[in-house]
Amino acid sequence: MDFGMTAEMLARIQFAFTVSFHFIFPAFSIGTASYLAVLNGLWLWKRDPAYLKLFEYWKTIFAVTFGMGVVSGIVMSYQFGTNWSVFSERAGPVIGPLMGYEVLTAFFLEAGFLGIALFGRRRVGDALHMVAVVVVAIGTLISATWILSVNSWMHTPQGFSIDANGVFIPEDWWAIVFNPSFPYRLTHTVLAAFLTTAFVVGAVGAWHLLKDRENRQARIMFSMAMWMAAIVTPLQIVAGDMHGLNTLEHQPAKIAAMEGHFESHPDGAPLILFGIPNEAEQRVDLAIEIPKLSSLILKHDLNAPLQGLDAFPADERPPVMIPFFAFRIMVGIGFLMLGVGLWSLWARWRKTLFTNPWLHRAAIAMGPSGFVAVLAGWFTTEVGRQPFTVYGLMRTSESLSPVAAPAVGASLVAFVVVYFLVFGAGVFYLFRLFRRPPILDEDHELDKGPHRAAGIAPGPAQEEPIRAGGAGAN
Template identity: 85%
Template sequence: MTFGMTAEILARIQFAFTVSFHFIFPAFSIGTASFLAVLNGLWLWKRDPAYLKLFEYWKTIFAVTFGMGVVSGIVMSYQFGTNWSVFSDRAGAVIGPLMGYEVLTAFFLEAGFLGIALFGRRRVGDTLHMVAVAMVAIGTLVSATWITSANSWMHTPAGYGIDANGIFYPEDWWAIIFNPSFPYRLTHTVLAAFLTTAFAVGAVGAWHLLKDSTNRQARIMFSMAMWMAAIVTPMQILVGDMHGLNTLEHQPAKIAAMEGHYESHEDGAPLILFGIPDDEAEETKYAIEIPKLGSLILTHEWDGAIEGLKAFPKEDRPPALIPFFTFRIMVGLGLLMLGMGMWSLWARYHKTLYTNRWLLRAALPMGGSGFVAVLAGWYTTEVGRQPYTVYGLLRTADSLSPVAAPAVGASLLAFVIVYFLVFGAGVFYLFRLFRRPPLEIEDMELEKGPTRAAGLVPGPAQEETLGGPNAH
């Protein structure tokens, strides 16, 4: 059951597996919550029934995604006690409060207003309902803030002290929360969530436009998604560049692994487009390089110095193979997103945004690009942090609970089976919701009051024409 792997490797695989399942749901729900707030605001502003129909369409999808994110997050957090109790003991005084603040602020905010946002329009009125929708959206962003702060501290620890027993304790909470990598990682994460949602929404809109190019709701969602792609993708590339400069300053070994550099370059490093890093041989085999371009990207200078992995002791180096390829997957998908955004601007200018079937077909496979990109980015940053849990201070091997490999292997197998059954069913249901055309929403799903005035819910005269309210 252990396949010859140690308890540490199995525990790392288990955490990577559970966090991968968890992370795709918040990445989607963060963007979807903001999307719902925008749709609801447009409905209140314009009183256009199309926006209310889209709100009703996407709120069910958000509810399912939010639920799966909460459940998977709870399961993941238990591993701090089961598999990583030494890390919890030594870093808990710093990490624990940050995660507690996330529950105290973000989760309570989301949970307190979620029911009103999903079901309360007719009961509380449009204004308070809009407040509830906005609070849920803000709650998802606050949640991302606290979790990113905790994770960023593990990469760039600051504001701490260490006692004689090796226990971390807080000295400056401002320095802990706003640690050196936090602003870049938070911005990068939130923009990634918006792009993930945008391309998912765009794919759903493209699917229905390919079936019916006159579907107004599909046109609206596709147009909004492509605006997001065209505007936010260049911003994300700029933020990614700033994040890279920050990582080069604080985690140069990670950058060396991502770039596949084993040798240091004092007068300009090449950009390795492709190769196969070999940690044993300490070289990137079959490398295809562009001279000097690596330094230009990383340091903004042609002859900028870049340290290679050989500049660090072997025991302090991250494995290069995974971050090398996952980083290229993330960047490659980012360039495809940029291409889609520019293509959509060209089609919009030529008034073919909703009828360009090649563009619509290209949007379909791009629907999952954001999910793959966020996971690739996550693997890059977390594997690149090795061999540490708290960078430079606490090694992963020293963070493990005293558990046996067979026990971790058995729990990993159980996680795999349960996750694929439960979350597989959830994802299957989501795709069924995506396939439902956003043309017709059952009258009973729409709210009374302003909605009735807009003609979406039958009024008394219409009910009489239809056979009365109890005709069914």
């Protein structure tokens, strides 16, 4: 079962498929873990049951997402030994320890405190429970740090030597971990995770506001999400621009593919807004472009020269079609996020944040936008690195295990079937959780919580019904 493709192409498709499924879960769980820490902190500070309800509401969603992320990550890692054993053998001395550090410093940290964060409030008390929630959030960030360090090293390798057998030997771990693209990739990815979570939270809050605009918990989650969209999206655009400048310095061929520049431009390169890359003819058909704007963005000079793909050997040029379109999808979604964030500021100023149905519908439509953006960014980054696994040093064709195309094709079909059944069921369950309205009930009365044992009596605001316009709604 080879589908008329080589073993290398099938192995690449299989890895892309499994990583894509895996990537969407950490992209959500990183932000959700931090969101839970904020909600729990607000509950301890204000003793407002609305925040406790929201924490309980989102912790179940986080637990399901975290579990799917762990399962998909374990399956993905086996492919280093099955389909990419030569890469593992040669690059293993560098990437193996880094991935081991991720398990030791992050996964064990998360796993050790996850049970307390999810189920331990009444058993360990508020203080230790808050510590556990924060540790889980920090663990997700540390996990992202190590994995992105590995990935960044593959794009901008340094701190190593190569022995006679072609094995990468670590020489300077500081240089390996903090390689040139790592700070930019880490910042860009973590901000993307926060925005992904914000727009999911905003979509859920908007959905319930359309059902009941007096639902205070929905108001709180929608307000918090829109603050995140308005504040973090501009930071993400700046971080993305800096990441692009770093990529231009270290991977100029990738930038040429992203921009659709088949030819070099010695006196200023245009910004191609849209077109259809024609790799056979080495041009962009139906191009809509703005003269010299690409040089202004990338080199801050209208007339600055910019290399095209013709400046690189033919066998070292990345494919153009996927990076070209994926990059535009990512950037387009980024500006849509900015638009929603600015719209929310306008609505907040007009005091219509919770009563504007069109803003709520827009937020619902943007709910999955973060997932699409992170996948588009990943496709841009990874396909743009081709034909290398370790950029400039080890080709993808040299990294493949000695496997036959039919065997890889059969396992790819198995992955597709199993993933859609298992993770499809998981996503369906998440949507069922999203549909539940976040309303207070007898399970979240404060007199059943640990504060009673600590001698904290409910105050008047905790005994009265929660009003729609009460504290925290904005």
